Amino acid sequence: MYAVVRDGGKQYRVSVGDLIRVESRPEEIGVQLTLAPVLAIQEGQEVLIDPLRLSAAKVLAEVVRQGKNRKILVFKKKRRKAYRKTIGHRQSFTEVKILGIQRE
DSSP, X not given: OEEEEEETTEEXXXXXXXXXXXXXXXXOTTOEEEEOOXXXXXXXXXXXXXXXXXXXXXXXXXXXXXXXXXXXXXXXXXXXXXXEEEEEEOOEEEEEEEEEEEOO
């Protein structure tokens, strides 16, 4: 059984027990949260994608860790102008563990 859930402008395919990294959230470690809206649920051979039947569905998750991804370098340059600029960026994330998928 898996579900497709949208969070932070991205879609994630999750199953019970999965660890996923979502956009940074202010919750503390150990706090349970719900991920919604659920876009699809697959159970056995049945795939449920009807928005009316999925309006009550939700995915339960627990915050495991807060952190930052690896640094990426952003380099800007304008030719023949002696303009060069290098900056770095580390995106924050929240790692959550999927505890359950509820249909209703």
